[in-house]
Amino acid sequence: MKVSIIGASGRVGSATALLLAKEPFMKDLVLIGRKKSKNKLEGLKRDIYDALAGSRSDANIFVGTDDDLKIVDESDVVIITSGVPRTEGMSRMDLAKINAKIVGNYAKKISEICDTKLFIITNPVDVMTYKALIDSKYERNNVFGLGTHLDSLRFKVAIAKFFGVHIDEVRTRIIGEHGDSMVPLLSATSIGGIPIQKFEKFKDLPIKEIIEDVKTKGEQIIRLKGGSEFGPAAAILNVVGCIVNNEKRLLTLSAYVNGEFDGIRDVCIGVPVKIGRDGIEEVVSIDLDKDEIEAFRKSAEIIKKYCEEVKFI
Numbered sequence: 001m002k003v004s005i006i007g008a009s010g011r012v013g014s015a016t017a018l019l020l021a022k023e024p025f026m027k028d029l030v031l032i033g034r035k036k037s038k039n040k041l042e043g044l045k046r047d048i049y050d051a052l053a054g055s056r057s058d059a060n061i062f063v064g065t066d067d068d069l070k071i072v073d074e075s076d077v078v079i080i081t082s083g084v085p086r087t088e089g090m091s092r093m094d095l096a097k098i099n100a101k102i103v104g105n106y107a108k109k110i111s112e113i114c115d116t117k118l119f120i121i122t123n124p125v126d127v128m129t130y131k132a133l134i135d136s137k138y139e140r141n142n143v144f145g146l147g148t149h150l151d152s153l154r155f156k157v158a159i160a161k162f163f164g165v166h167i168d169e170v171r172t173r174i175i176g177e178h179g180d181s182m183v184p185l186l187s188a189t190s191i192g193g194i195p196i197q198k199f200e201k202f203k204d205l206p207i208k209e210i211i212e213d214v215k216t217k218g219e220q221i222i223r224l225k226g227g228s229e230f231g232p233a234a235a236i237l238n239v240v241g242c243i244v245n246n247e248k249r250l251l252t253l254s255a256y257v258n259g260e261f262d263g264i265r266d267v268c269i270g271v272p273v274k275i276g277r278d279g280i281e282e283v284v285s286i287d288l289d290k291d292e293i294e295a296f297r298k299s300a301e302i303i304k305k306y307c308e309e310v311k312f313i
């Protein structure tokens with residue numbers, strides 16, 4: 001398996017590089033950054049090789065810059081994490097125009113080099129996924145973003161802690177924008193296969209507080225330690241693992257929807273997708289509660305407005 005990470009000198013890129021390099025499926029890992037990041041990437045490569053030796057893993061690591069992007073040729077997946085990150089007090093959408101130029105430019109250049117899958121992490125991730133899809137002109141199954149997968153994991157942890165159960169017992173998801181308008185799906189939440197509403201403790205679940213905590217988790221981490229890295233990196237690894245092992249898991253990623261959900265069209269947004277060797281193999285259309293579909297529609301409208309704004313820049 002060959003995976004390239006664009007923006008590998010950054011927080012999320014470097015944490016992802018370490019996790020991926022340790023996986024037995026990883027053969028060639030390419031770390032890409034701007035020219036000025038070259039030394040940092042060389043240092044990262046050496047550091048990861050030490051970590052691999054210490055954990056009895058093996059992979060080949062290559063370093064490249066914007067000037068030699070051809071090194072990504074034949075990648076199974078190209079992960080894009082490049083961009084200006086949020087600082088305290090900024091919303092993810094504040095970054096849309098700045099980051100659209102960066103992501104769009106990489107998407108176009110990569111598509112001129114090879115056929116691959118583009119996996120977008122840069123925020124606002126739904127808008128960036130749309131931009132990457134438009135500018136790469138790849139088929140829609142080959143372009144997807146981390147979407148609300150990380151938010152869903154955060155929601156899962158909160159539910160597991162409240163009910164005092166192992167995290168694997170909880171199944172849940174959040175759809176919509178990776179941002180303020182995200183939509184937690186209680187209708188799709190179960191513990192040990194039992195709908196959450198059937199538990200006696202459900203009536204005491206502080207759902208509003210939990211959702212607010214999930215929504216602000218990224219901001220909390222920025223305030224406390226500068227930015228998140230391990231959470232996103234683990235979520236990214238989940239997705240790459242699904243592709244490599246053709247797992248066909250239903251994850252909540254940012255995908256192009258065109259009518260699968262209540263007629264919402266031409267936008268990239270967090271939805272349940274079946275992910276396997278061919279990337280997004282299906283956008284899984286599900287029956288939502290009335291308030292959930294209304295909230296999802298609003299979320300799609302917010303993202304769509306920004307997609308229109310960045311489409312041609």
Ligand SMILES: NC(=O)c1ccc[n+]([C@@H]2O[C@H](COP(=O)([O-])OP(=O)(O)OC[C@H]3O[C@@H](n4cnc5c(N)ncnc54)[C@H](O)[C@@H]3O)[C@@H](O)[C@H]2O)c1
Nearest residue numbers: 007009010011012081082083085121122123125146227232
């Ligand atoms: N989707 C998610 O769940 C999620 C989670 C965490 C972070 N993010 C996003 O991922 C992105 C990276 O976050 P980070 O914490 O690693 O940031 P970072 O600042 O640590 O790294 C950013 C990377 O982008 C590169 N970069 C910056 N400006 C550039 C430009 N003009 N051209 C090319 N490359 C440029 C930097 O050199 C660096 O490699 C951000 O947009 C952040 O908001 C998304």
